[in-house]
Amino acid sequence: MAVTLGTKTLNCIRISEESKVKGSSRDAWENSEYKRRLSVIGLLRKWTLECVEKNVDWSESAAKYLREQAAQASKLDFTVDLGDLYAVNTQVQVLGCDLRLPAIGKANVRHFTVKLMEASPFSQSLDESCVLFLPFDEGSGETAYDKSGYGNNGTVYG
Numbered sequence: 337m338a339v340t341l342g343t344k345t346l347n348c349i350r351i352s353e354e355s356k357v358k359g360s361s362r363d364a365w366e367n368s369e370y371k372r373r374l375s376v377i378g379l380l381r382k383w384t385l386e387c388v389e390k391n392v393d394w395s396e397s398a399a400k401y402l403r404e405q406a407a408q409a410s411k412l413d414f415t416v417d418l419g420d421l422y423a424v425n426t427q428v429q430v431l432g433c434d435l436r437l438p439a440i441g442k443a444n445v446r447h448f449t450v451k452l453m454e455a456s457p458f459s460q461s462l463d464e465s466c467v468l469f470l471p472f473d474e475g476s477g478e479t480a481y482d483k484s485g486y487g488n489n490g491t492v493y494g
Contacts, residue, residue: 339385341428341450342405342412344398350386351416353424355379360466383414383428385450392444399435399448406430409475411455427455429475 339346358380362373387398394400405412409429416424431451455473469483470490482488 338415338417340413340415341385341398341402341430341452342410344401346385346387346398346450347389348385348387352384354382354384381426381454382431383424383450383452385452387448387450389446389448390444392446397446399433399446402430402433402448402450403435406432414452428452429455429473 337348339348364371389398411427411429414424414426414428431453434449436447467486468488470480471483472480478492480490480492
């Protein structure tokens, strides 16, 4: 399984994907009839990767690198290539990296689980009636950027 995340190639033993459709609805009277209009905004995708690395110095460790990227809320390129079975090529944010060191003597083996979320899950065009869309995916800072295209950015207080 060829999996690349940022500058690291991972030795994944398991990968799972969770996808949820995100959308909105609005009610309207049209031609003297009540109608509910549904609009799909995008697809929110998350992944969980179970990985192992053997005989890798901590300074070069993918687990160390991914923990640092999670702390910085960085966006990373993410690719998975399983040929015709499954493929991914997108940008993600690392939500966390849990590290487990098995008790097997002095062997240099690390098991770690990485949780990822697609960085721009709402890249599809929005419904023209949407005048404000704040997905709060900036990672840090005081400004929430409006993705509707109208520039209605917000400032977070508190």
